[in-house]
Structure formats: structure tokens, C-alpha cells
Amino acid sequence: MAVELSTRTTRGTQTTATFSTMRFPAGEAHVKVAHDADVGDLIEIATLRGTNGDDLLMLGMWADAVRQRGSRSVALIPYLPGARQDRGLPFGAKVYADVVNGFGIDQVIAFDPHSPVIVDLVERLTVVTSETVVRDHVVAGSDYSGIIAPDKGAVARATAVAETCGLPVFRAEKHRNPDTGKLDGFTCEPLPETGRLLVVDDICDGGGTFMGLAGATGLPKERLGLWVSHGVFSGRAPQLAEHFGDIVTTDSYPAQNPIEGLRTIELTPTLTEQIR
Numbered sequence: 001m002a003v004e005l006s007t008r009t010t011r012g013t014q015t016t017a018t019f020s021t022m023r024f025p026a027g028e029a030h031v032k033v034a035h036d037a038d039v040g041d042l043i044e045i046a047t048l049r050g051t052n053g054d055d056l057l058m059l060g061m062w063a064d065a066v067r068q069r070g071s072r073s074v075a076l077i078p079y080l081p082g083a084r085q086d087r088g089l090p091f092g093a094k095v096y097a098d099v100v101n102g103f104g105i106d107q108v109i110a111f112d113p114h115s116p117v118i119v120d121l122v123e124r125l126t127v128v129t130s131e132t133v134v135r136d137h138v139v140a141g142s143d144y145s146g147i148i149a150p151d152k153g154a155v156a157r158a159t160a161v162a163e164t165c166g167l168p169v170f171r172a173e174k175h176r177n178p179d180t181g182k183l184d185g186f187t188c189e190p191l192p193e194t195g196r197l198l199v200v201d202d203i204c205d206g207g208g209t210f211m212g213l214a215g216a217t218g219l220p221k222e223r224l225g226l227w228v229s230h231g232v233f234s235g236r237a238p239q240l241a242e243h244f245g246d247i248v249t250t251d252s253y254p255a256q257n258p259i260e261g262l263r264t265i266e267l268t269p270t271l272t273e274q275i276r
Helices: 053-069 092-102 116-121 131-139 152-165 208-217 237-242 268-272
Strands: 004-009 019-023 029-033 042-047 072-076 107-111 125-128 144-149 169-176 183-188 196-204 224-231 246-250 263-265
Touching (some): 092 116, 208 224
Parallel strands (some): 144 196, 196 224, 246 263
Antiparallel strands (some): 169 183
């Protein structure tokens, strides 16, 4: 992956990118001025997808160059690194937030962060939630008749989506063996006998939770869809296609494995609407 750089005017018009990225033979990140223009009317935008540390350093080089030229800097970081490391030793969320904060970026825009902890740690942060994107790109024009929250942590997110879409929400829970800490079963509220249902969550890594839930519902893949805001899709994730007839995510993270039938929603148009 790489940091994508673009430039727009303060009136919102896309223009020729001021900067381009490069690396020195020894590997150090660097940006150079590719198009010199009047800085007073420009907003410089950098898009960072995923969690690559080299890309974070490139982001810092870009932010310093923008600051020295006196332009406004906006970073689109849809997947906030460290959001799942919001407690414990080390406190990863704070480490990543300190790195981003140290760049002094004027505005950071993220999509559906996993934890409210990192939201409080990243400075000058604008959060874009997922419910409108799910409504417009997944539910609109479909035959979905309900939303499923796969566990307690997903209830608030799934409920917001359900309310925005005007659909009922059904709650599921996963259960862990207290001795081993491993998942040993799922339960779900009674589901309607007909219609398609959309499982809503923020992150899919290996997909075990979603496959376990699908098995517990007893529903065929034709009646189940899956929305995740961030698709890591590691490990056994390709097997999700055996359980869900519709799998949708965003381009916030470069998927580790191809998923049969996966649909990916481009986030840039949604995120850039929030530029101040």
C-alpha cells in the first residue's frame, strides 16, 4: 500500500496534486513538490488505508511539507490503527494516536472506529459513522427485512443502522468457555421465517464470529448478508462465502484474502464531504 496524495481548492474543486511520494535508496520516506501553485487557496489531502508503518512515516513527511508551505492538511484514515488495542500493556491505541497527533495534521477523518477510546485520543478528529453508507449502498433497493447484531459489542452500531434503514434489529450473543476462553456457541433472538437479514459489524478479521453465528441461525446463505466497515479478511475468511450470499465492506483496509462475491464500497466521496 501507499499514501495517496491529492489537492483541492478551498471551494472543493479537485486540482493537480501538489506533492508526490518517493523513497530514497536507503528506504527513507520523502515527498517532493510535483506541481507548484498558490498555496493560499489549497487543501492538501492524504489518504492512508491499513496500518503499514512505512505509510505512517510517509504521512508524517507529507504533513511536515504541507505545514512548511502554509497549506491546510487533511488526512483520510478510514481505519484508525490501534483501535482494537484500547487497553492493556502496551496501550496501543494511545501509541498510534500519539504518532498521528505528532504530525500536527489540521483534520483527521476516520470511518466507524472500533473503539470510542481512540476517538478521544486522536486530535482534530472527525468521525464518519456507517449507518448512512449501509443504507445507501447495501439496503436501498434490496429485500433485506432486518438487521442482526452479532454480539453485545455490535448492538449500538447495528441498532443505528436498523433505525436509519427503518428495519427491526435482532440481537445475537457469542459465548466463551470460561476455562479456555474459546468460543463455544452462539444464541440469537427468534428470527422471522422469511426475508433476508443483514449482519452488521465494524471489523472482520478471520470471520469466525460471523460463520459461527450463521451456523447458529440455521439460515441458508441466500437469506444472510454481511456488512463490515473494515474487511481485514485474514485466515479462514474466504469461507464466509459459504455462509453469506452478500458480503460488503469498504476500501478502508487492503483485504488479506480474496472473498468470492465481495463488494467493496469506495469511501473517499463520503469522507471528503466532511472536510472543513
